[in-house]
Amino acid sequence: MPMSPDRVIITSGTSEGIELALTTLAESGDEVLVPTPTYPLYTAVLAKIGAQAVFYRTDVTRGWQPDIDHIRSLVSPRTRALVVIDPNNPTGATYPLDTRRALLDIADTNNIPLLADEVYADLAFDGPVAALAAQNADAPVITFSSLSKAYLAPGWRSGWMAVGRTARLDDVLAGIKKLADGRLCSTGPMEYAIVAALTGDRSHQATFRAALGERALLTHKRLNAIDGISSVMPSAAFYAMPKVALPHGVTDADYVLGLLRATGVLCVYGSGFGTDPADGFFRVVFLASPTELSTIYDLIADFTQDFLAGPRR
Ligand SMILES: Cc1ncc(COP(=O)(O)O)c(C=O)c1O
Structure with a gap:
């Protein structure tokens, strides 16, 4: 998907990216839409911030697919982000194209940043899942991934986040960069591993x-x-x-x-x-x-x- 380098931030795994994004987007009393079952990092970071995780259903009777109507019904003036984990931990589900479009549409029309946790994207059994943002490069999407899963290097803590090109995310990007500056720099040598991983033999x-x-x-x-x-x-x-x-x-x-x-x-x-x-x-x-x-x-x-x-x- 089209992405300019100044909108990419190298992080200590997907985990740090998620923390930087949520800390920038939400403050005490704000709401973030999170899937249930959920990956507990989201609830832990939101608890630290004092923001509220508002859970949307993923439905076991439909192969753990997100309930789009339920998500729409939960959007409120205090909603600061929509978290999508596709492919999913803990359910192992991937989402079909129409569901992915609907999720993007909710983010786009309500102007809510969508946090796309795509750390398992290369591990779908039928072949890699495309980045959600590639479907609508102008939707407000922040993408997260790392070397932890598909490159079998969780201990290297090498990850990245890419902030979508829409001007609607410019302030968010500035906030994330300010927080990232607070850690002085990313794990320098491991950046070379990311280049080798993404451009080398897969x-x-x-x-x-x-x-x-x-x-x-x-x-x-x-x-x-x-x-x-x-x-x-x-x-x-x-x-x-x-x-x-x-x-x-x-x-x-x-x-x-x-x-x-x-x-x-x-x-x-x-x-x-x-x-x-x-x-x-x-x-x-x-x-x-x-x-x-x-x-x-x-x-x-x-x-x-x-x-x-x-x-x-
Ligand atoms: C859905 C999900 N997101 C993020 C992470 C964190 O991955 P990383 O090692 O890139 O911080 C995990 C790890 O289990 C995960 O399952």
Whole structure:
């Protein structure tokens, strides 16, 4: 997408970019539209600022797609940004073209900066997802990504943000730059790694995507074969967000901590991402080898059978 270098800022991972943008855009009492389930960094930064995360639904019955009407209904005079995570953590969903257009339209017509968290864009199983801003370069979009996921270098803390070309974002860009100046400079040597990564050979990504796709399918089949568990097929990244049908009064944390104690397998309970504890969602990371995953899903199957049968709780 067209982007002038003076609108790109090198950051310490996507995380720093998100913090710089939210701190520039929102202050105490302001609202930011955030998906649920959500990536908890957003709620943590908003809590620090004193701004309010206003959650919009992504719908498990429609493959974790965002509920566009719900988003529209939540826009208020205090809305300062719309956060879109596509491909998504924790659900592994990617959004179709019409949904992406609708999200851009909400940002454009309401003049709300859209924060496009695209850190998993190169890890969609069917091939890279285009930057959202490429669909409408004049919409108020700030794009974030890094070397952490598709270049397998999370510890290098090398990321970037690109502020869309619209003049509507000029003040925001100035604010972000002022905050970025406060850290004196980015991680200098790692900037060279970004150039090499983005302009060099990316063939490892095709191999990585294929490996992830295979693990996603294994995860989907094995989890759905367990009585009491249902899971949506992910289309990107290395996450699935299955649901276990919990008995009344039992929480997702009871299930996940019980699984950890009984088997040593650690998942994250859905309520850590903002879902209702009674709904029984938990997030699985399927980066382990297929053989290890197979053993893990055996353990989850045995544990779930016992757990849902009763007394172990
Ligand atoms: C959706 C999402 N955004 C941002 C990040 C942070 O990535 P980075 O290492 O680039 O700061 C993560 C890491 O898990 C993530 O899942």
